[in-house]
Amino acid sequence: MATVTTASFGRDGSKRRRLSVSMPDVGYVSDPDGDVPSLVPSAAMSVPTEILQQIYRLLGPVEYNSARHTCRVWFFASYDRSLLVQMLKRGGWLTSVLRILARPDVSSAEDEDLRIMSKWISRESTLSDISRSGFVEVGQTDFSGLIPGSTPRSLHGAISFAASLCGRFLLVMIDHRAYVYELNHTCSPDYLG
Known part of the structure:
Protein backbone atom coordinates (compact mmCIF):
# COMPACT_ATOMS: atom_id res chain seq x y z
CA MET A 1 0.00 0.00 0.00
CA ALA A 2 1.28 3.41 -0.89
CA THR A 3 1.11 6.30 1.53
CA VAL A 4 0.27 9.65 0.00
CA THR A 5 1.06 12.78 1.98
CA THR A 6 -0.01 16.22 0.79
CA ALA A 7 0.38 19.65 2.26
CA SER A 8 -1.55 22.82 1.48
CA PHE A 9 0.05 26.23 1.74
CA GLY A 10 -1.70 29.55 2.26
CA ARG A 11 -0.96 32.66 0.21
CA ASP A 12 1.57 33.79 2.79
CA GLY A 13 3.47 30.47 2.52
CA SER A 14 2.32 29.10 5.89
CA LYS A 15 1.25 25.48 6.10
CA ARG A 16 -2.55 25.29 6.56
CA ARG A 17 -3.35 21.59 6.65
CA ARG A 18 -1.78 18.19 6.10
CA LEU A 19 -3.58 15.10 4.82
CA SER A 20 -2.12 11.60 4.93
CA VAL A 21 -3.89 8.78 3.10
CA SER A 22 -2.78 5.14 3.39
CA MET A 23 -5.26 3.76 0.88
CA PRO A 24 -4.45 2.81 -2.69
CA ASP A 25 -7.49 4.33 -4.44
CA VAL A 26 -8.15 8.01 -3.88
CA GLY A 27 -10.04 10.77 -5.63
CA TYR A 28 -9.56 14.53 -5.85
CA VAL A 29 -11.99 17.07 -4.43
CA SER A 30 -11.58 20.82 -4.02
CA ASP A 31 -11.49 22.33 -0.56
CA PRO A 32 -14.28 24.76 0.41
CA ASP A 33 -12.08 27.77 -0.40
CA GLY A 34 -11.40 26.40 -3.87
CA ASP A 35 -7.66 26.78 -3.36
CA VAL A 36 -6.05 23.36 -3.53
CA PRO A 37 -7.52 19.98 -4.46
CA SER A 38 -7.29 17.39 -1.67
CA LEU A 39 -6.97 13.62 -1.79
CA VAL A 40 -10.01 11.84 -0.37
CA PRO A 41 -10.65 8.08 -0.36
CA SER A 42 -13.67 6.93 -2.35
CA ALA A 43 -16.72 5.76 -0.41
CA ALA A 44 -16.27 2.20 -1.70
CA MET A 45 -12.90 2.01 0.01
CA SER A 46 -14.18 3.02 3.41
CA VAL A 47 -16.53 0.02 3.82
CA PRO A 48 -15.22 -2.15 6.70
CA THR A 49 -13.81 -5.56 5.75
CA GLU A 50 -16.35 -7.39 7.93
CA ILE A 51 -19.28 -5.77 6.12
CA LEU A 58 -24.83 -13.34 -0.02
CA LEU A 59 -23.47 -13.60 -3.57
CA GLY A 60 -22.91 -16.50 -5.93
CA PRO A 61 -19.36 -17.34 -7.07
CA VAL A 62 -19.52 -15.38 -10.35
CA GLU A 63 -20.99 -12.26 -8.71
CA TYR A 64 -18.50 -12.59 -5.84
CA SER A 78 -12.17 -11.30 -0.32
CA TYR A 79 -8.99 -13.11 0.77
CA ASP A 80 -10.67 -14.91 3.67
CA ARG A 81 -10.27 -18.70 3.88
CA SER A 82 -13.84 -19.46 5.02
CA LEU A 83 -15.26 -17.15 2.35
CA LEU A 84 -13.16 -18.71 -0.42
CA VAL A 85 -14.13 -22.22 0.72
CA GLN A 86 -17.81 -21.21 0.75
CA MET A 87 -17.58 -19.88 -2.83
CA LEU A 88 -15.74 -23.01 -3.99
CA LYS A 89 -18.51 -25.15 -2.44
CA ARG A 90 -21.24 -23.11 -4.13
CA GLY A 91 -19.51 -23.43 -7.49
CA GLY A 92 -18.93 -27.17 -7.04
CA TRP A 93 -15.15 -26.80 -7.32
CA LEU A 94 -14.05 -27.48 -3.74
CA THR A 95 -13.06 -31.14 -4.19
CA SER A 125 -16.07 -17.65 -13.18
CA THR A 126 -14.53 -16.50 -16.45
CA LEU A 127 -15.20 -19.85 -18.11
CA SER A 128 -18.82 -19.91 -16.92
CA ASP A 129 -19.58 -16.33 -18.02
CA ILE A 130 -22.09 -16.66 -20.85
CA SER A 131 -21.67 -13.06 -22.01
CA ARG A 132 -18.10 -13.74 -23.17
CA SER A 133 -16.38 -16.98 -23.94
CA GLY A 134 -13.43 -18.25 -21.95
CA PHE A 135 -12.27 -20.07 -25.08
CA VAL A 136 -10.96 -18.54 -28.26
CA GLU A 137 -11.09 -20.27 -31.63
CA VAL A 138 -7.56 -20.69 -32.93
CA GLY A 139 -8.28 -22.78 -36.00
CA GLN A 140 -10.71 -24.90 -37.97
CA THR A 141 -10.28 -28.28 -39.61
CA ASP A 142 -12.33 -29.34 -42.62
CA PHE A 143 -13.03 -33.07 -42.32
CA SER A 144 -14.98 -33.26 -45.60
CA GLY A 145 -11.84 -34.59 -47.32
CA LEU A 146 -12.21 -37.85 -45.39
CA ILE A 147 -15.21 -38.82 -47.52
CA PRO A 148 -14.75 -38.26 -51.27
CA GLY A 149 -17.35 -35.93 -52.76
CA SER A 150 -18.67 -34.70 -49.42
CA THR A 151 -19.09 -31.09 -48.35
CA PRO A 152 -19.05 -29.64 -44.83
CA ARG A 153 -22.83 -29.10 -45.08
CA SER A 154 -23.52 -32.71 -46.09
CA LEU A 155 -21.49 -34.01 -43.13
CA HIS A 156 -23.53 -32.08 -40.56
CA GLY A 157 -24.55 -34.68 -37.95
CA ALA A 158 -22.73 -37.50 -39.75
CA ILE A 159 -19.46 -37.03 -37.86
CA SER A 160 -18.94 -37.71 -34.15
CA PHE A 161 -16.06 -36.29 -32.14
CA ALA A 162 -14.62 -37.37 -28.79
CA ALA A 163 -11.61 -35.93 -26.99
CA SER A 164 -9.41 -38.01 -24.71
CA LEU A 165 -9.45 -37.24 -21.00
CA CYS A 166 -5.86 -36.05 -21.17
CA GLY A 167 -6.80 -33.65 -24.00
CA ARG A 168 -4.03 -34.94 -26.23
CA PHE A 169 -6.06 -36.92 -28.77
CA LEU A 170 -9.22 -36.39 -30.83
CA LEU A 171 -11.30 -39.30 -32.11
CA VAL A 172 -13.30 -38.58 -35.28
CA MET A 173 -15.94 -41.18 -36.22
CA ILE A 174 -17.48 -41.28 -39.69
CA ASP A 175 -19.65 -44.18 -40.81
CA HIS A 176 -17.85 -47.26 -39.49
CA ARG A 177 -14.39 -45.70 -39.41
CA ALA A 178 -12.53 -43.97 -36.61
CA TYR A 179 -9.65 -41.53 -37.08
CA VAL A 180 -7.36 -40.63 -34.18
CA TYR A 181 -5.63 -37.25 -34.28
CA GLU A 182 -2.90 -36.11 -31.92
CA LEU A 183 -3.59 -32.52 -30.91
CA ASN A 184 -0.77 -29.98 -30.60
CA HIS A 185 1.55 -32.40 -32.37
CA THR A 186 4.80 -31.06 -33.73
CA CYS A 187 6.87 -33.01 -36.22
CA SER A 188 10.62 -33.07 -35.98
CA PRO A 189 12.45 -31.20 -38.77
CA ASP A 190 13.95 -34.54 -39.93
CA TYR A 191 10.47 -35.99 -40.51
CA LEU A 192 9.31 -33.00 -42.57
CA GLY A 193 12.29 -33.63 -44.83
Missing part, protein backbone atom coordinates in the same frame (compact mmCIF):
# COMPACT_ATOMS: atom_id res chain seq x y z
CA LEU A 52 -17.77 -6.55 2.71
CA GLN A 53 -17.34 -10.18 3.73
CA GLN A 54 -20.99 -10.36 4.86
CA ILE A 55 -22.06 -8.93 1.49
CA TYR A 56 -19.83 -11.44 -0.32
CA ARG A 57 -21.49 -14.32 1.55
CA ASN A 65 -15.63 -12.68 -8.34
CA SER A 66 -16.94 -9.57 -10.10
CA ALA A 67 -17.51 -7.63 -6.88
CA ARG A 68 -14.08 -8.37 -5.46
CA HIS A 69 -12.43 -6.84 -8.52
CA THR A 70 -13.98 -3.42 -7.75
CA CYS A 71 -10.85 -2.10 -6.05
CA ARG A 72 -7.81 -3.28 -4.13
CA VAL A 73 -9.50 -2.93 -0.72
CA TRP A 74 -12.42 -5.09 -1.84
CA PHE A 75 -10.03 -7.67 -3.29
CA PHE A 76 -8.05 -7.93 -0.04
CA ALA A 77 -11.33 -8.29 1.88
CA SER A 96 -10.87 -30.27 -7.18
CA VAL A 97 -9.10 -27.51 -5.27
CA LEU A 98 -8.62 -29.69 -2.18
CA ARG A 99 -7.03 -32.35 -4.38
CA ILE A 100 -4.56 -29.78 -5.70
CA LEU A 101 -3.79 -28.40 -2.24
CA ALA A 102 -3.14 -31.94 -0.93
CA ARG A 103 -0.43 -32.64 -3.53
CA PRO A 104 3.06 -32.85 -2.02
CA ASP A 105 4.58 -30.57 -4.67
CA VAL A 106 2.22 -27.69 -3.78
CA SER A 107 3.44 -25.32 -1.07
CA SER A 108 1.43 -25.58 2.13
CA ALA A 109 1.82 -21.91 3.06
CA GLU A 110 -1.48 -20.24 3.96
CA ASP A 111 -0.97 -17.42 1.46
CA GLU A 112 -0.30 -19.91 -1.34
CA ASP A 113 -3.49 -21.85 -0.51
CA LEU A 114 -5.54 -18.64 -0.59
CA ARG A 115 -3.94 -17.63 -3.90
CA ILE A 116 -4.74 -21.01 -5.49
CA MET A 117 -8.35 -20.90 -4.27
CA SER A 118 -8.75 -17.31 -5.45
CA LYS A 119 -7.34 -18.02 -8.91
CA TRP A 120 -9.54 -21.11 -9.26
CA ILE A 121 -12.68 -19.07 -8.55
CA SER A 122 -11.55 -16.38 -10.96
CA ARG A 123 -10.82 -18.86 -13.77
CA GLU A 124 -14.03 -20.86 -13.32
Whole structure:
Protein backbone atom coordinates (compact mmCIF):
# COMPACT_ATOMS: atom_id res chain seq x y z
CA MET A 1 0.00 0.00 0.00
CA ALA A 2 1.28 3.41 -0.89
CA THR A 3 1.11 6.30 1.53
CA VAL A 4 0.27 9.65 0.00
CA THR A 5 1.06 12.78 1.98
CA THR A 6 -0.01 16.22 0.79
CA ALA A 7 0.38 19.65 2.26
CA SER A 8 -1.55 22.82 1.48
CA PHE A 9 0.05 26.23 1.74
CA GLY A 10 -1.70 29.55 2.26
CA ARG A 11 -0.96 32.66 0.21
CA ASP A 12 1.57 33.79 2.79
CA GLY A 13 3.47 30.47 2.52
CA SER A 14 2.32 29.10 5.89
CA LYS A 15 1.25 25.48 6.10
CA ARG A 16 -2.55 25.29 6.56
CA ARG A 17 -3.35 21.59 6.65
CA ARG A 18 -1.78 18.19 6.10
CA LEU A 19 -3.58 15.10 4.82
CA SER A 20 -2.12 11.60 4.93
CA VAL A 21 -3.89 8.78 3.10
CA SER A 22 -2.78 5.14 3.39
CA MET A 23 -5.26 3.76 0.88
CA PRO A 24 -4.45 2.81 -2.69
CA ASP A 25 -7.49 4.33 -4.44
CA VAL A 26 -8.15 8.01 -3.88
CA GLY A 27 -10.04 10.77 -5.63
CA TYR A 28 -9.56 14.53 -5.85
CA VAL A 29 -11.99 17.07 -4.43
CA SER A 30 -11.58 20.82 -4.02
CA ASP A 31 -11.49 22.33 -0.56
CA PRO A 32 -14.28 24.76 0.41
CA ASP A 33 -12.08 27.77 -0.40
CA GLY A 34 -11.40 26.40 -3.87
CA ASP A 35 -7.66 26.78 -3.36
CA VAL A 36 -6.05 23.36 -3.53
CA PRO A 37 -7.52 19.98 -4.46
CA SER A 38 -7.29 17.39 -1.67
CA LEU A 39 -6.97 13.62 -1.79
CA VAL A 40 -10.01 11.84 -0.37
CA PRO A 41 -10.65 8.08 -0.36
CA SER A 42 -13.67 6.93 -2.35
CA ALA A 43 -16.72 5.76 -0.41
CA ALA A 44 -16.27 2.20 -1.70
CA MET A 45 -12.90 2.01 0.01
CA SER A 46 -14.18 3.02 3.41
CA VAL A 47 -16.53 0.02 3.82
CA PRO A 48 -15.22 -2.15 6.70
CA THR A 49 -13.81 -5.56 5.75
CA GLU A 50 -16.35 -7.39 7.93
CA ILE A 51 -19.28 -5.77 6.12
CA LEU A 52 -17.77 -6.55 2.71
CA GLN A 53 -17.34 -10.18 3.73
CA GLN A 54 -20.99 -10.36 4.86
CA ILE A 55 -22.06 -8.93 1.49
CA TYR A 56 -19.83 -11.44 -0.32
CA ARG A 57 -21.49 -14.32 1.55
CA LEU A 58 -24.83 -13.34 -0.02
CA LEU A 59 -23.47 -13.60 -3.57
CA GLY A 60 -22.91 -16.50 -5.93
CA PRO A 61 -19.36 -17.34 -7.07
CA VAL A 62 -19.52 -15.38 -10.35
CA GLU A 63 -20.99 -12.26 -8.71
CA TYR A 64 -18.50 -12.59 -5.84
CA ASN A 65 -15.63 -12.68 -8.34
CA SER A 66 -16.94 -9.57 -10.10
CA ALA A 67 -17.51 -7.63 -6.88
CA ARG A 68 -14.08 -8.37 -5.46
CA HIS A 69 -12.43 -6.84 -8.52
CA THR A 70 -13.98 -3.42 -7.75
CA CYS A 71 -10.85 -2.10 -6.05
CA ARG A 72 -7.81 -3.28 -4.13
CA VAL A 73 -9.50 -2.93 -0.72
CA TRP A 74 -12.42 -5.09 -1.84
CA PHE A 75 -10.03 -7.67 -3.29
CA PHE A 76 -8.05 -7.93 -0.04
CA ALA A 77 -11.33 -8.29 1.88
CA SER A 78 -12.17 -11.30 -0.32
CA TYR A 79 -8.99 -13.11 0.77
CA ASP A 80 -10.67 -14.91 3.67
CA ARG A 81 -10.27 -18.70 3.88
CA SER A 82 -13.84 -19.46 5.02
CA LEU A 83 -15.26 -17.15 2.35
CA LEU A 84 -13.16 -18.71 -0.42
CA VAL A 85 -14.13 -22.22 0.72
CA GLN A 86 -17.81 -21.21 0.75
CA MET A 87 -17.58 -19.88 -2.83
CA LEU A 88 -15.74 -23.01 -3.99
CA LYS A 89 -18.51 -25.15 -2.44
CA ARG A 90 -21.24 -23.11 -4.13
CA GLY A 91 -19.51 -23.43 -7.49
CA GLY A 92 -18.93 -27.17 -7.04
CA TRP A 93 -15.15 -26.80 -7.32
CA LEU A 94 -14.05 -27.48 -3.74
CA THR A 95 -13.06 -31.14 -4.19
CA SER A 96 -10.87 -30.27 -7.18
CA VAL A 97 -9.10 -27.51 -5.27
CA LEU A 98 -8.62 -29.69 -2.18
CA ARG A 99 -7.03 -32.35 -4.38
CA ILE A 100 -4.56 -29.78 -5.70
CA LEU A 101 -3.79 -28.40 -2.24
CA ALA A 102 -3.14 -31.94 -0.93
CA ARG A 103 -0.43 -32.64 -3.53
CA PRO A 104 3.06 -32.85 -2.02
CA ASP A 105 4.58 -30.57 -4.67
CA VAL A 106 2.22 -27.69 -3.78
CA SER A 107 3.44 -25.32 -1.07
CA SER A 108 1.43 -25.58 2.13
CA ALA A 109 1.82 -21.91 3.06
CA GLU A 110 -1.48 -20.24 3.96
CA ASP A 111 -0.97 -17.42 1.46
CA GLU A 112 -0.30 -19.91 -1.34
CA ASP A 113 -3.49 -21.85 -0.51
CA LEU A 114 -5.54 -18.64 -0.59
CA ARG A 115 -3.94 -17.63 -3.90
CA ILE A 116 -4.74 -21.01 -5.49
CA MET A 117 -8.35 -20.90 -4.27
CA SER A 118 -8.75 -17.31 -5.45
CA LYS A 119 -7.34 -18.02 -8.91
CA TRP A 120 -9.54 -21.11 -9.26
CA ILE A 121 -12.68 -19.07 -8.55
CA SER A 122 -11.55 -16.38 -10.96
CA ARG A 123 -10.82 -18.86 -13.77
CA GLU A 124 -14.03 -20.86 -13.32
CA SER A 125 -16.07 -17.65 -13.18
CA THR A 126 -14.53 -16.50 -16.45
CA LEU A 127 -15.20 -19.85 -18.11
CA SER A 128 -18.82 -19.91 -16.92
CA ASP A 129 -19.58 -16.33 -18.02
CA ILE A 130 -22.09 -16.66 -20.85
CA SER A 131 -21.67 -13.06 -22.01
CA ARG A 132 -18.10 -13.74 -23.17
CA SER A 133 -16.38 -16.98 -23.94
CA GLY A 134 -13.43 -18.25 -21.95
CA PHE A 135 -12.27 -20.07 -25.08
CA VAL A 136 -10.96 -18.54 -28.26
CA GLU A 137 -11.09 -20.27 -31.63
CA VAL A 138 -7.56 -20.69 -32.93
CA GLY A 139 -8.28 -22.78 -36.00
CA GLN A 140 -10.71 -24.90 -37.97
CA THR A 141 -10.28 -28.28 -39.61
CA ASP A 142 -12.33 -29.34 -42.62
CA PHE A 143 -13.03 -33.07 -42.32
CA SER A 144 -14.98 -33.26 -45.60
CA GLY A 145 -11.84 -34.59 -47.32
CA LEU A 146 -12.21 -37.85 -45.39
CA ILE A 147 -15.21 -38.82 -47.52
CA PRO A 148 -14.75 -38.26 -51.27
CA GLY A 149 -17.35 -35.93 -52.76
CA SER A 150 -18.67 -34.70 -49.42
CA THR A 151 -19.09 -31.09 -48.35
CA PRO A 152 -19.05 -29.64 -44.83
CA ARG A 153 -22.83 -29.10 -45.08
CA SER A 154 -23.52 -32.71 -46.09
CA LEU A 155 -21.49 -34.01 -43.13
CA HIS A 156 -23.53 -32.08 -40.56
CA GLY A 157 -24.55 -34.68 -37.95
CA ALA A 158 -22.73 -37.50 -39.75
CA ILE A 159 -19.46 -37.03 -37.86
CA SER A 160 -18.94 -37.71 -34.15
CA PHE A 161 -16.06 -36.29 -32.14
CA ALA A 162 -14.62 -37.37 -28.79
CA ALA A 163 -11.61 -35.93 -26.99
CA SER A 164 -9.41 -38.01 -24.71
CA LEU A 165 -9.45 -37.24 -21.00
CA CYS A 166 -5.86 -36.05 -21.17
CA GLY A 167 -6.80 -33.65 -24.00
CA ARG A 168 -4.03 -34.94 -26.23
CA PHE A 169 -6.06 -36.92 -28.77
CA LEU A 170 -9.22 -36.39 -30.83
CA LEU A 171 -11.30 -39.30 -32.11
CA VAL A 172 -13.30 -38.58 -35.28
CA MET A 173 -15.94 -41.18 -36.22
CA ILE A 174 -17.48 -41.28 -39.69
CA ASP A 175 -19.65 -44.18 -40.81
CA HIS A 176 -17.85 -47.26 -39.49
CA ARG A 177 -14.39 -45.70 -39.41
CA ALA A 178 -12.53 -43.97 -36.61
CA TYR A 179 -9.65 -41.53 -37.08
CA VAL A 180 -7.36 -40.63 -34.18
CA TYR A 181 -5.63 -37.25 -34.28
CA GLU A 182 -2.90 -36.11 -31.92
CA LEU A 183 -3.59 -32.52 -30.91
CA ASN A 184 -0.77 -29.98 -30.60
CA HIS A 185 1.55 -32.40 -32.37
CA THR A 186 4.80 -31.06 -33.73
CA CYS A 187 6.87 -33.01 -36.22
CA SER A 188 10.62 -33.07 -35.98
CA PRO A 189 12.45 -31.20 -38.77
CA ASP A 190 13.95 -34.54 -39.93
CA TYR A 191 10.47 -35.99 -40.51
CA LEU A 192 9.31 -33.00 -42.57
CA GLY A 193 12.29 -33.63 -44.83
